[in-house]
Amino acid sequence: MSQAVESPGVTVRVPGKINLELVVGPLREDGYHELATVFHTVGIYDHVIATPSDTWSVQVSGQTAEGVPTGDDNLALKAAKSLARRYGVDEAAALTIDKNIPVAGGMAGGSADAAAALVACEALWELQLSRDELEPLAARLGSDVPFLLHGGTAVGSGRGERLAPVLARGELHWVLWVSTDSGLSTPAVYAECDRLREAAGADVPDPVPSGELIAALRTMDTAAVGAVLRNDLQEAACSLYPVLEDVLEAGTSLGARGAIVSGSGPTVAFLVGTQAAAIDLSVGLAARGPAGDIRRATGPVAGAQVVQSVAPAGPPSFTG
Numbered sequence: 001m002s003q004a005v006e007s008p009g010v011t012v013r014v015p016g017k018i019n020l021e022l023v024v025g026p027l028r029e030d031g032y033h034e035l036a037t038v039f040h041t042v043g044i045y046d047h048v049i050a051t052p053s054d055t056w057s058v059q060v061s062g063q064t065a066e067g068v069p070t071g072d073d074n075l076a077l078k079a080a081k082s083l084a085r086r087y088g089v090d091e092a093a094a095l096t097i098d099k100n101i102p103v104a105g106g107m108a109g110g111s112a113d114a115a116a117a118l119v120a121c122e123a124l125w126e127l128q129l130s131r132d133e134l135e136p137l138a139a140r141l142g143s144d145v146p147f148l149l150h151g152g153t154a155v156g157s158g159r160g161e162r163l164a165p166v167l168a169r170g171e172l173h174w175v176l177w178v179s180t181d182s183g184l185s186t187p188a189v190y191a192e193c194d195r196l197r198e199a200a201g202a203d204v205p206d207p208v209p210s211g212e213l214i215a216a217l218r219t220m221d222t223a224a225v226g227a228v229l230r231n232d233l234q235e236a237a238c239s240l241y242p243v244l245e246d247v248l249e250a251g252t253s254l255g256a257r258g259a260i261v262s263g264s265g266p267t268v269a270f271l272v273g274t275q276a277a278a279i280d281l282s283v284g285l286a287a288r289g290p291a292g293d294i295r296r297a298t299g300p301v302a303g304a305q306v307v308q309s310v311a312p313a314g315p316p317s318f319t320g
C-alpha cells in the first residue's frame, strides 16, 4: 500500500467518560444489570496508533500505562482483531497506546482504547464503515465501547450499549480526583451494589432516566446539573474504597456545585461553574483533600477521532 509508506499509521484520539446519571436496575440473567445512564465525555485523552504489520502486537506507554495488559487480553487488540475477522481483512496491525485516562478508574479507559482501535484500523484498512456500522462490534467488546465511538452526551440503556444523543449546548467544567494507589474492578463494584441491596431488602425497579437532568443539560445550568447528579454505584464504590467519602466531602466543602463517583469508581468528578473555579478547586483539593492526582477537564467532547499526531496532554495535573 503506497499510502502506508508515506504515512505509516493512523492516530486516533479518544476521551474518557463520566456518568452524570447511572441508574442501576435489576441483575439480568446474562450477568449484566439493566441501566439508565447519561454518559458524558470529558477532555482527558488516550491516543491509539495503528500501523501496518505482519504480526499483531500492542505497546502501551504514557502517564497511566501501568497495569494495562499488553497481551491478547488487551481490549484494543481484541477490537482490532475482531474488526479484521468481521470484514475479512487479511492483514495485521501493530497498536501503540499513549495512555492518559485513569486505568480501572470508572472512566472507561479500556473501552475508549477499544473504540479508538476500531476507528484507527477502519481507517488503516480503508473499510469505509460508518460509526453506526461499527456499533455491533463495539457492543460485543464492552458496554461502554459504542458510546466512545460517538462521544458527546448521550442516554444509554440496556446494559449501556443502546444510545440516544442528548441535546446539550455549551460546556461543563470538571475537576477529577484520580486514585494514585489502586483502581476498582467494575464487576466487583456491581457485585457489592447487589450485596448492599440484598442486605437492605431493597426492591430494584426497572431503571428510568430522570427528566430533571436532561432538562438541566439543555441549558448547561451548572447548579441545576450539579444538584441532580446520581450514581447508584456510588455507595458500593465507597463501601469498597472508603476514602472516597472523604474525597467527596473535601470537594463539596471547597465549593463544588456537584460531586459524584465516576461510573464504578474510584475516580471522583466535581462540577464547577468556570475555569477559574476549576483551578481554585484543584489547588484546594491538592492541598487539603486525600492524596490523589487532580486533573481538570471540560465536557462534552467528541468521541474517537482520527488526528494527525499525538497532541500533548492537557493542563498539568496536581498531586496532592
Ligand code: C5P
Pocket: 031, 032, 033, 034, 035, 141, 142, 143, 144, 158, 159, 160, 186, 187, 188, 190
Ligand atoms: O461490558 P463490560 O465488559 O464493560 O462490563 C464489565 C462488567 O461490569 C460486566 O462483566 C458486569 O459484571 C458489569 N456490568 C454490569 N451491568 C452493566 C455493565 C457492566 O453488571 N450494565
